[in-house]
Amino acid sequence: MAKQSIVPFGPQHPVLPEPIHLDLVLEDEVVVKAVPSIGFVHRGLEKLVETKDYKDYVYIAERVCGICSFGHGMGYCQCLEKIMNIEIPRRAAYLRTIWVEMSRVHSHLLWLGLLADAMGFESLFMQCWRLREKILDMFDATTGGRIIFSVNCVGGVLKDMDTGMLLKIVDTVNEMEKELRPIAEAFLRDLSVGTRLHGLGILKPDQARLMGAVGPMLRASGVAYDTRLLGYAAYNDLDFEPITAAEGDSFARCEVRIHEIYQSFSLIRQAVEKIPEGPICVPVKGNPNGEHFMRIEQPRGEAIYYVKANGTKFVERFRLRTPTTNNIPPMLDMLKGCQLADVPLLILTIDPCISCTER
Amino acid sequence: MAKLAKSPWLLHYDASSCNGCDIEVLDCTTPRYDIERFGIINTGDPFQADILLITGGINNQCESVVRQLYSQMPDPKVVVAVGICACTGGVFKDCYNIKGGVDTVIPVDVYVPGCAARPQAIIDGVVKALEILEQKREAYSEKQEQKGRA
Numbered sequence: 001m002a003k004q005s006i007v008p009f010g011p012q013h014p015v016l017p018e019p020i021h022l023d024l025v026l027e028d029e030v031v032v033k034a035v036p037s038i039g040f041v042h043r044g045l046e047k048l049v050e051t052k053d054y055k056d057y058v059y060i061a062e063r064v065c066g067i068c069s070f071g072h073g074m075g076y077c078q079c080l081e082k083i084m085n086i087e088i089p090r091r092a093a094y095l096r097t098i099w100v101e102m103s104r105v106h107s108h109l110l111w112l113g114l115l116a117d118a119m120g121f122e123s124l125f126m127q128c129w130r131l132r133e134k135i136l137d138m139f140d141a142t143t144g145g146r147i148i149f150s151v152n153c154v155g156g157v158l159k160d161m162d163t164g165m166l167l168k169i170v171d172t173v174n175e176m177e178k179e180l181r182p183i184a185e186a187f188l189r190d191l192s193v194g195t196r197l198h199g200l201g202i203l204k205p206d207q208a209r210l211m212g213a214v215g216p217m218l219r220a221s222g223v224a225y226d227t228r229l230l231g232y233a234a235y236n237d238l239d240f241e242p243i244t245a246a247e248g249d250s251f252a253r254c255e256v257r258i259h260e261i262y263q264s265f266s267l268i269r270q271a272v273e274k275i276p277e278g279p280i281c282v283p284v285k286g287n288p289n290g291e292h293f294m295r296i297e298q299p300r301g302e303a304i305y306y307v308k309a310n311g312t313k314f315v316e317r318f319r320l321r322t323p324t325t326n327n328i329p330p331m332l333d334m335l336k337g338c339q340l341a342d343v344p345l346l347i348l349t350i351d352p353c354i355s356c357t358e359r
Numbered sequence: 360m361a362k363l364a365k366s367p368w369l370l371h372y373d374a375s376s377c378n379g380c381d382i383e384v385l386d387c388t389t390p391r392y393d394i395e396r397f398g399i400i401n402t403g404d405p406f407q408a409d410i411l412l413i414t415g416g417i418n419n420q421c422e423s424v425v426r427q428l429y430s431q432m433p434d435p436k437v438v439v440a441v442g443i444c445a446c447t448g449g450v451f452k453d454c455y456n457i458k459g460g461v462d463t464v465i466p467v468d469v470y471v472p473g474c475a476a477r478p479q480a481i482i483d484g485v486v487k488a489l490e491i492l493e494q495k496r497e498a499y500s501e502k503q504e505q506k507g508r509a
Contacts, residue, residue, distance in 0.1 A: 011424055014403025017381050018373050019421065039420045041375040044456040051453065063450055066379025066475055110382060113389075129389035147379040147475040355378040 002027040007340065011040050015118050015344040018354035022347075026340060034335040034343075036328060042358040049318040054080060054288060057315065058152055064320065065356040066147050067110065068298045070096075070103045072356075073152035075296045075305035076318065078232060080154045082292040083309055086282060090234070092156035094275040097234040098169065099142075099151065101264040101271070105176075106135045107299035108257045108264075111351045112187065115254065118348045119196050127183050134176055138169055156281030166272045173265045184258045197251035201334040201346045204248055211330040214323045215301020217350055220256045221248035227297040238270045250349045257351075287313050298323055300351050322356035366398035367492060369485070370408035372428055374461060375451075376415025379475030380442035384412055387485075392478040394485060405431040410488050412481075414441045416448040416457045417464050429465045435495035437468045437488045441481055446470045 005026050011019030019040035025033040045064065049057050062073035074096055081088060113128035136146045142161055143149035151158045161169070187193055203213065208221040218225055219242060226242035228235045243259045245252035288309035296303050301323030308317040327350040334346055373381050387394040388401050402408055405428045417425060429438070440461045443449035448459045461467050468491050471484035 011421070012372055012403070012405070012428060017371075017385060018378065019424070040418075040424065041373065041415070042418060042420065042456050043375055043416070043451045044454040045451060047455060048451075048453060060450055063377045063379070063474075066377045066382060069377075069379065126390050129386065130391065133386075133389075133391045145475075146477065147383060148377075353378065355373075355376065 004032065009343060013344070015114075015348065017114070018352070020347075020352065020354050022335075022343075024335070024340065024343060029340050031335050031338050031340060031343065034332050036332065038354070038358055040358070041355045045359050046318050046320065049315045051314065053313050054309065054315045055154055055284070057318070058154065059150055061318070061320075062148055062150055062152065064322075064359055065353055067107050067353060068103055068300065068303075068356070069148045070099050070152065071296055071298045071303065072320070073150070074100060074233070075294055075303060075320070076307065077152050077154050078296070079292045079294045079305050079307040080288055080309070080315075082294065083288040083290045083307060084154075084284065084286070086155055086284060088156045089279045089282060090276045091160075091278045092280045093234045094271050095157050095159075095161065095280065096152070097238070097271050098161075098268055098275075099139075099149075100233065101267045102135055102138060102169075104264045104299045105261050105268075106132055106139075107351075108261050109135070111257060111299075111348075112183070112254070115345075115348055116187075118345050119193065121193065124183070124186055127186075131176060131179055131183065134172055138172055141165065141168070153281060155284040156279070158281065160280045166275065170269055170272050173268050177262065177265050180258075180261060184261075187254055187258060194251065196345070197254060198249060200250040200342060201338065201349060202247070202249045203330055203334060207333070208248065208330060211333060212326045213301075213330045214326045215298070215351075216253055216256045216260065217301065217327050217330065219244045220252035222246045225302075227295045227302045230295060232294070232296065234271060234274075237274055238267055240267060250345065253349045287311055288315065300324055300353055300356075301327065303356075320359065322353065322359075324350070324353045324357040327352070328357070366400065367409040367489060368402045368407055369394075369399050369410045369412060370402060370405050370428065370432070371412045371414075372425065374413050374415040374421045374425055374445065375418045375457065376442060376444055377475075380414035380445070380473075383475050383478050384414065384441060384481060387478045387481050392482060394482055397486070397489065399485070406433065408432050409436055409492055410485065411436065411438045412441050412485070413438065413445050413461045413467075416444045416451055416460060418456045418458065422458070422464055425461065425464050435492060435499045437492045437495065438465060439469045439471060439481075439484050439488050440467045441471045441484065442476045443472050443474045446472055449474060
């Protein structure tokens, strides 16, 4: 047996935009074991819920993560709306769906860029991020913020879009779909990208289930599991099927995410077509009392929100289980037996969001 | 903007931010904002970096990492705190695990406010940092010269 050595990976590493530390136990160049240590971005913001007004906490919930910010705010608001028995206006539900799908497009494009960067494919990275700017421009035009836009509130949303704006969104989406095609082609057809991704980090369906993988990671292993099918916000009015791939390797994960971008485009178009007229927010009176549990499909997978309120304006407990928390155990499993040079790429394929995980 | 003697390299570290400022920092290096036109390259190596861009406040665990990164960078160096969390702790100021802004641990030269800080603001901050870097470099080389004479 070869001699074992330990290589520290992170917290500061060129491929990682966020800090996570792994101790990689190696035999020659092959990883035998990976031991994670986290906590570099832990802020403790779940505890803040006890000292902030439940309506103000929406802004904190949106700052759990900068990438899926809108979804986190939405999850928190939906929990409180269920506790307080508030029926939000349909228009608000549709607007939330549009924004959350736009967030998915932006998140997946960001990930595609980072993946290309990890492979050393610089021009593809630049192309993905250039395309992503269009979505950020639409966020800027509709809400006034590029990354964190705080348009959620308990009882609906704060900003409306007029018909011109909705049509502009459809135009942008159509344009982006056209521009995405050559980029997707590069990921799915290019020989060098294929050689790098095919057969890397295979996760079998039962193993994925057992380890608790969620989101595109689980769907890439062939399990059609998508919490959007539960029909929160406006999803029960929209027509879509979960996207899956059979292979369960890194290429399948890339493929699933690319097809999900197209799916989000279609969902945005459908939502714009069906959006009803009406108010965007209902007035909220009184304080919440009770508890509720909510599941939402974030770009990285299923996120679980739990809120327990006690009748005062301060919520007693807010708990959030993020998708990356679930995807780390299967990632550690995948790392076993891979080459040291593949480690950064494999870590990226789960689309880690450390600030979500550690909050 | 001061005339630059050499291309400054940039190191980015996420102390404990929400990710929002990080993606904006990365965004600065992509075609729309293109910080590379100032000769800047985003490097992952603290030993070759001149500018340290830090996002997010300081917590117990990342404190030593930030100190280490700063000490590993060669003199002269500048630190840019990106985002309101890095400046003061921001919305997370009251969290039990946040000690405050980056300046509680290392000296900060430029503060870029915003939540999340916009790319334009980040570029502005970096350009200000370049001027400070140039001043520091002059002061540093003078000091070295005096040392050599003595």
